[in-house]
Amino acid sequence: MRPSCVVICRIHLGQGQTVPHSATELADYDHVRQWAMQSLFQHMDDIYQGTVIVDAQARIIWINARYAERFGFADPQSALGQPVENVIPNSQMREVLRTGEPMLLDIMATGDDQLVVTRLPLKDATGRTVGAVGFALFDKIQSLAPLVAKFTRLAEELAATRESLAQARRAKYSFEHFVGDSPLISEVKRQARLAAPLEGAVLLLGETGTGKEVLAHAIHAASPRAGKPLVSLNMAAIPDTLLEAELFGASAGAYTGADKKGRSGKLQLADGGTLFLDEIGDMP
Incomplete structure (x- = not known):
């Protein structure tokens, strides 16, 4: 739990960070990298409506209020500590933890709706996966309408092909x-x-x-x-x-x-x- 908390604290706050300006600061690779990652997370959190973070056992340790409410949790605190699948039924966060590989763009079905999601592993200094963060886009999904339409069409064609092959x-x-x-x-x-x-x-x-x-x-x-x-x-x-x-x-x-x-x-x-x-x- 402690490595997960360290990672979350570093990337979640994203505030009070010092933007490198001078050549000396830009040459400080670790400083620039940390700043870039914090900035990236902040932008992702702003763009996507849903954000969830899990620990190495796929238990939710942070979820924003809007995302929690979408799955029936009026209080985000009530979702903490639960296996992610108990809150987000079709979540693939456990697969990200297993492989240590990101899922940069995926479409997740939730009832009659579809969410565009991005899932990223969180790793400690040794490269060990200690958690994962997921971002979900739902209200602004219209901007990705062509992608969603193509995915839906391919899914329907695949289902029809499987049925035809089964027949x-x-x-x-x-x-x-x-x-x-x-x-x-x-x-x-x-x-x-x-x-x-x-x-x-x-x-x-x-x-x-x-x-x-x-x-x-x-x-x-x-x-x-x-x-x-x-x-x-x-x-x-x-x-x-x-x-x-x-x-x-x-x-x-x-x-x-x-x-x-x-x-x-x-x-x-x-x-x-x-x-x-x-x-x-x-x-x-």
Whole structure:
């Protein structure tokens, strides 16, 4: 607690500081740096409507009245000592403490509103993170309307893409779609239903067009893994040089044309669900 208090006392007051003017004073690096940091904090506190400071355990040790009131605390003192998440539900201050890295610009959702926030770690003379300070902009957010609009649009697109991907990885067929009532078809369905709850692999044999894919989807839909992904992979269409990357993934730049950010393999994508290896008899 003492290192946190020292840091807070140095940067919070920001008053009575001596502005360097002479060449000698400007050459005093430590003095200029301290003055600049105090001035920066004062400006940030003036520009942003909300300011909160936490200690190394992510407990609030200072919060301004306006920010506290926004989260239902009429008296800022009542928020002191509480874990920051108890006061600011979606706070990422604990992550700043964990990494020791700043979050210079972020958008935090609070109910129906969005706040533009900046989070900075506070460190002692040895470089150890002893706390963090966060600034929030809410009433003046109109000045950042283009940024907020872009963030909102990207968030909506990401949600839509995830939903679309989830839909694509769900079973499209059930046993009702496997048409036929002959003794052979009935036996196939019976065995498939017996296999559905099992954890082992299931080998489906049959000519092209006989419904192996429909049966694979039906087995997944009837299994305890139905809520997890069903990932399909056409083994006959994959060159042998890319087979390993398709199954196990690849790091960035692992081969010519590889994704710059790397890619997950089908085994990882199907984790907890079902991996359907189509045309496995024709794999390279």
